[in-house]
Amino acid sequence: MSVTLKDFYADWCGPCKTQDPILEEIEADRDGSVEFEKIDVDENQETANEYQVRSIPTLVVENDDGVVERFIGVTQREEIESALDEAGA
Template sequence: MSKVVLMDFFAEWCGPCKMQDPILEELKKKFGDKVEFKKVDVDTNYELASKFTIHAVPTLIIEKDGAVFKRYTGVTRGNVLESDLNAALK
């Protein structure tokens, strides 16, 4: 089975990031241990944010087997993420 990771690049001061949180929490419940969810604070993880060229938050990146599968900037709907996560798991 493929290794699928959803990285949530956020900042504590970011209002839209707070709107994204409950959507991601719901997805964590649905996918359980099939998807690894990681939160990355861009203010304290500058090197990782730079590696992924993060210019705005929230930015979500789905990685499959270590490669970027899908990338989103701004608040992203749960059904869009769910669909793409399911595709990444195939």
């Protein structure tokens, strides 16, 4: 099963900069078992609308069945890891 973490962010977003190192650590530790996608909401408004992103950072964890979990605001590593495990990563 493929698992994707979509990170909706913007360059001007302070909390997004707080979220980045957490995601980078998880990506390094997960060793390719999860696909990480950074989506700039300013450049990809259509995708942001499709996922109904209203505030950032927003993280969306998906697998082959669809959206498993959605986090709004800075999210701690433990919560993200738990959602990735639940999604089958």
